[in-house]
Amino acid sequence: xxxxxxxxxxxxxxxxxxxxxxxxxxxxxxxxxxxxxxxxxxxxxxxxxxxxxxxxxxxxxxxxxxxxxxxxxxxxxxxxxxxxxxxxxxxxxxxxxxxxxxxxxxxxxxxxxxxxxxxxxxxxxxxxxxxxxxxxxxxxxxxxxxxxxxxxxxxxxxxxxxxxxxxxxxxxxxxxxxxxxxxxxxxxxxxxxxxxxxxxxxxxxxxxxxxxxxxxxxxxxxxxxxxxxxxxxxxxxxxxxxxxxxxxxxxxxxxxxxxxxxxxxxxxxxxxxxxxxxxxxxxxxxxxxxxxxxxxxxxxxxxxxxxxxxxxxxxxxxxxxxxxxxxxxxxxxxxxxxxxxxxxxxxxxxxxxxxxxxxxxxxxxxxxxxxxxxxxxxxxxxxxxxxxxxxxxxxxxxxxxxxxxxxxxxxxxxxxxxxxxxxxxxxxxxxxxxxxxxxxxxxxxxxxxxxxxxxxxxxxxxxxxxxxxxxxxxxxxxxxxxxxxxxxxxxxxxxxxxxxxxxxxxxxxxxxxxxxxxxxxxxxxxxxxxxxxxxxxxxxxxxxxxxxxxxxxxxxxxxxxxxxxxxxxxxxxxxxxxxxxxxxxxxxxxxxxxxxxxxxxxxxxxxxxxxxxxxxxxxxxxxxxxxxxxxxxxxxxxxxxxxxxxxxx
Ligand SMILES: [Zn+2]
Numbered sequence: 001x002x003x004x005x006x007x008x009x010x011x012x013x014x015x016x017x018x019x020x021x022x023x024x025x026x027x028x029x030x031x032x033x034x035x036x037x038x039x040x041x042x043x044x045x046x047x048x049x050x051x052x053x054x055x056x057x058x059x060x061x062x063x064x065x066x067x068x069x070x071x072x073x074x075x076x077x078x079x080x081x082x083x084x085x086x087x088x089x090x091x092x093x094x095x096x097x098x099x100x101x102x103x104x105x106x107x108x109x110x111x112x113x114x115x116x117x118x119x120x121x122x123x124x125x126x127x128x129x130x131x132x133x134x135x136x137x138x139x140x141x142x143x144x145x146x147x148x149x150x151x152x153x154x155x156x157x158x159x160x161x162x163x164x165x166x167x168x169x170x171x172x173x174x175x176x177x178x179x180x181x182x183x184x185x186x187x188x189x190x191x192x193x194x195x196x197x198x199x200x201x202x203x204x205x206x207x208x209x210x211x212x213x214x215x216x217x218x219x220x221x222x223x224x225x226x227x228x229x230x231x232x233x234x235x236x237x238x239x240x241x242x243x244x245x246x247x248x249x250x251x252x253x254x255x256x257x258x259x260x261x262x263x264x265x266x267x268x269x270x271x272x273x274x275x276x277x278x279x280x281x282x283x284x285x286x287x288x289x290x291x292x293x294x295x296x297x298x299x300x301x302x303x304x305x306x307x308x309x310x311x312x313x314x315x316x317x318x319x320x321x322x323x324x325x326x327x328x329x330x331x332x333x334x335x336x337x338x339x340x341x342x343x344x345x346x347x348x349x350x351x352x353x354x355x356x357x358x359x360x361x362x363x364x365x366x367x368x369x370x371x372x373x374x375x376x377x378x379x380x381x382x383x384x385x386x387x388x389x390x391x392x393x394x395x396x397x398x399x400x401x402x403x404x405x406x407x408x409x410x411x412x413x414x415x416x417x418x419x420x421x422x423x424x425x426x427x428x429x430x431x432x433x434x435x436x437x438x439x440x441x442x443x444x445x446x447x448x449x450x451x452x453x454x455x456x457x458x459x460x461x462x463x464x465x466x467x468x469x470x471x472x473x474x475x476x477x478x479x480x481x482x483x484x485x486x487x488x489x490x491x492x493x494x495x496x497x498x499x500x501x502x503x504x505x506x507x508x509x510x511x512x513x514x515x516x517x518x519x520x521x522x523x524x525x526x527x528x529x530x531x532x533x534x535x536x537x538x539x540x541x542x543x544x545x546x547x548x549x550x551x552x553x554x555x556x557x558x559x560x561x562x563x564x565x566x567x568x569x570x571x572x573x574x575x576x577x578x579x580x581x582x583x584x585x586x587x588x589x590x591x592x593x594x595x596x597x598x599x600x601x602x603x604x605x606x607x608x609x610x611x612x613x614x615x616x617x618x619x620x621x622x623x624x625x626x627x628x629x630x631x632x633x634x635x636x637x638x639x640x641x642x643x644x645x646x647x648x649x
Contacts, residue, residue, distance in 0.1 A: 224306035339490020444477030464621025513647035
């Protein structure tokens with residue numbers, strides 16, 4: 001019998017099958033709750049596996065909808081969403097399950113293994129972060145706050161979208177669009193009264209194009225001012241959101257929202273996050289000032305906020321102009337993929353064996369993954385763009401490594417999806433270097449899931465990994481796409497068979513680190529502002545005052561007073577990043593630190609690489625990444641390696 005599921009999804013019967021499964025699950029839950037002496041083995045394990053099997057059934061549909069999208073997949077998918085949401089909401093609010101977890105945790109604390117304890121701990125935490133343990137009155141209050149918060153966040157995004165769409169700037173003088181890429185000029189051009197005019201908006205890529213290439217500083221200023229003054233009505237919404245988040249956190253027993261956010265993250269307290277960000281700021285300032293001097297040198301006037309993208313582009317062209325077309329012939333898709341497998345084998349002793357299997361598209365492929373010759377997992381690759389595929393790149397986990405309720409081992413599987421140029425019988429698919437980086441990134445996520453040796457699926461592979469650590473394995477692997485020893489394995493000209501010259505690799509690294517300290521300070525400004533803003537209650541002018549205060553350390557070019565960046569900070573007010581924006585940098589430090597440990601040991605045959613496989617990849621979400629990381633390195637993460645990675649000295 002195959003260890004792996006066959007990829008299949010019957011769209012005609014999907015909804016009926018889904019409903020049957022959910023009804024069965026609900027009956028199973030009722031029966032499980034009737035058990036008198038609930039234990040991990042008779043209650044938690046069957047519940048855990050029930051959810052795993054539901055994932056097995058549901059993932060092929062969401063996958064198909066993303067990679068072979070059609071009217072039928074859309075219809076079935078959108079029909080299934082409310083059904084599955086209703087089911088999971090009911091499950092997450094079932095207090096009998098919460099009570100059962102608590103009892104089992106108390107009864108079996110000393111006999112359960114660490115993985116099982118982690119499953120209980122995370123489940124109990126999930127219930128408690130939504131207030132399951134509180135009295136009815138408080139719960140009702142929390143519910144009202146949550147509804148209000150989701151309305152406010154929706155209004156915030158809507159206001160921003162309306163403001164973005166409401167603005168346009170028409171250029172009539174062709175000289176003002178000189179220097180823009182011709183595709184951008186074409187996109188902006190329209191005819192009116194027999195004259196060609198050019199329309200720019202605040203939408204990407206229109207806005208960014210003019211800010212980067214547009215010669216006319218007056219126009220850049222007008223666009224910039226329009227951009228940073230969007231949605232002034234959001235200021236009031238920010239106050240409301242901050243107040244409600246603070247109230248919610250206090251009802252749940254936290255001093256502030258930052259504490260609430262950290263409860264489920266790797267960073268242990270507010271002080272660790274703030275001092276981490278401040279250290280990076282201090283270490284980047286000097287180089288950022290030097291970068292600004294360099295930038296100033298190519299400008300004919302004192303650089304202002306609306307000039308920096310424009311002069312950066314000029315300086316970049318002058319210093320490291322990368323011609324993608326020169327690189328592409330070195331990155332032929334098949335040779336990149338095989339080279340990456342070869343690299344993973346050299347680094348971690350994992351082998352990939354292509355297998356014949358009928359999949360959703362003839363361009364997709366399946367591989368059995370062996371670790372030191374033992375069959376461990378299955379990987380699906382679907383790398384080429386096609387009309388029916390959603391844009392971007394991602395890893396989607398399917399099966400998780402675990403032992404099932406009968407004690408049998410289940411192996412893991414995952415999909416890696418990209419949008420690389422399609423190959424034809426005449427023309428190979430030639431990638432940009434960015435695509436290679438993307439592939440490494442997604443493979444970093446994939447092996448994090450596939451190489452798990454954890455026996456509890458809820459904390460196996462990427463399941464149960466803290467939010468501020470999820471990008472650690474992907475960024476770690478991505479860094480190797482700039483490493484000469486690794487690139488030389490596969491970056492071979494597809495016609496001349498010549499290996500990519502060192503000078504070309506050097507240019508890639510330099511261009512990656514172009515104005516990196518200024519870029520770092522900008523990200524740190526967002527991170528610190530977000531985090532401090534949620535560490536105590538700020539209202540009205542206090543929000544701006546906090547931002548101004550942070551900018552004293554992070555903004556080298558004076559920000560105009562009219563700039564109300566916060567009203568457009570959709571990540572935290574319209575999305576899920578509140579008190580979590582720091583996570584990007586947090587995970588980058590872990591990945592840079594581990595990366596250099598491997599590089600400094602000569603990359604291949606690195607002992608740290610093997611330990612990384614055995615501790616971080618095998619460990620998945622079974623322990624906090626803090627524990628895994630410190631076991632790997634024997635110490636806390638070192639920010640200096642992130643500075644080194646960014647070329648900041
Ligand atoms: Zn990622």
